Amino acid sequence: MEKAISKNLRGDDEENASLISALPSDVGFDGTKLFKYQGCWHDSTSLQGILNFQRGFKPQDTDIIVASFPKCGTTWLKALIVALLERSNHSCDDHPLLLDNPHGLVPFPELRLFMETSKPDLTSITSSPRLFSTHMPLHTLRVALKNSPCKIVYVWRDVKDALVSFWYFKCAILKIEEERSMLESMFDSFCSGVINYGPFWEHVLSYWKGSMKDLKSVLFLKYEELKTEPHVQLKKLAEFLGCPFTVEEERGSVEEILELCSLRNLKNLEINKTGRTTRGAAHKNFFRKGEVGGSKNYLTPQMEKRIDMIIAEHFQGSDLEF
Numbered sequence: 426m427e428k429a430i431s432k433n434l435r436g437d438d439e440e441n442a443s444l445i446s447a448l449p450s451d452v453g454f455d456g457t458k459l460f461k462y463q464g465c466w467h468d469s470t471s472l473q474g475i476l477n478f479q480r481g482f483k484p485q486d487t488d489i490i491v492a493s494f495p496k497c498g499t500t501w502l503k504a505l506i507v508a509l510l511e512r513s514n515h516s517c518d519d520h521p522l523l524l525d526n527p528h529g530l531v532p533f534p535e536l537r538l539f540m541e542t543s544k545p546d547l548t549s550i551t552s553s554p555r556l557f558s559t560h561m562p563l564h565t566l567r568v569a570l571k572n573s574p575c576k577i578v579y580v581w582r583d584v585k586d587a588l589v590s591f592w593y594f595k596c597a598i599l600k601i602e603e604e605r606s607m608l609e610s611m612f613d614s615f616c617s618g619v620i621n622y623g624p625f626w627e628h629v630l631s632y633w634k635g636s637m638k639d640l641k642s643v644l645f646l647k648y649e650e651l652k653t654e655p656h657v658q659l660k661k662l663a664e665f666l667g668c669p670f671t672v673e674e675e676r677g678s679v680e681e682i683l684e685l686c687s688l689r690n691l692k693n694l695e696i697n698k699t700g701r702t703t704r705g706a707a708h709k710n711f712f713r714k715g716e717v718g719g720s721k722n723y724l725t726p727q728m729e730k731r732i733d734m735i736i737a738e739h740f741q742g743s744d745l746e747f
């Protein structure tokens with residue numbers, strides 16, 4: 426049995442290495458080598474996870490996938506989906522969100538489960554339906570889903586706020602002061618598109634077009650709308666996932682879920698003050714300000730104008746507004 430597993434691991438590694446070595450490459454803002462795969466850029470570790478996932482994932486029709494470009498609201502959306510699906514099984518004092526960070530409850534295939542093998546043991550995933558999350562663009566995810574009718578929920582956000590959020594996160598992970606020079610190099614990478622999972626516009630458009638084609642399988646949400654009209658968006662999410670609120674629930678349950686998943690509440694939970702993800706990131710770094718438009722305090726008007734123009738150019742003709 427062990428021999429079979431190690432042969433399989435070697436098989437995955439060899440196949441991945443030969444595929445990756447043939448891809449176009451470039452260098453990201455921090456010197457990491459990135460490879461262009463199916464139109465988007467990835468570092469070699471996440472790309473191996475993606476390739477393993479595409480090769481070995483066996484989807485179930487009821488699976489739910491939480492998808493996003495990094496720093497666009499992933500943690501919040503994961504929490505909301507867990508809270509929605511668990512609402513009749515737990516009270517707020519006895520809730521999975523009190524015991525683990527949303528990233529622990531909704532794992533990433535490419536960054537965790539499938540990082541080392543195309544045949545991971547997924548029997549420890551006991552949630553029903555199974556929940557996964559990804560930062561892959563839709564066309565790359567679809568290869569792994571193999572025509573499964575499972576539901577995909579996507580969240581995106583103003584690129585400028587995502588950029589600043591990413592900068593803060595990166596500095597916190599590296600335990601360094603927020604360096605202006607790093608923000609500027611990140612900005613250039615966002616503009617050129619050569620950034621992990623980028624270009625941003627390719628990513629967003631892949632899900633936008635996917636949702637336009639099939640509203641029943643892809644729900645396209647915006648962070649800013651979750652902030653301004655949380656009740657409406659949560660009800661939309663519940664309907665999409667096939668677990669709409671009853672009239673009775675609308676009175677209390679909607680509010681309870683929004684409160685449980687609020688930035689303030691999640692940030693103050695012991696598990697999020699002290700815990701770490703399996704990859705070693707402190708849970709607390711996933712919760713910062715959660716503001717809309719806060720990036721204007723960090724980007725110059727010229728930077729804002731440049732990136733807005735790039736996005737507008739790429740979104741042209743798509744009917745997608747930002």
Ligand code: PAP
Nearest residue numbers: 495496497498499500501590687688712713714715
């Ligand atoms: P990830 O891609 O690494 O998982 P993600 O959760 O997508 O990160 O984004 C983090 C942002 O979501 C942070 O934004 P900020 O840096 O602009 O503050 C974080 O504060 C925000 N966030 C996390 N949880 C919530 C929440 N419950 N409500 C609103 N915003 C949240």
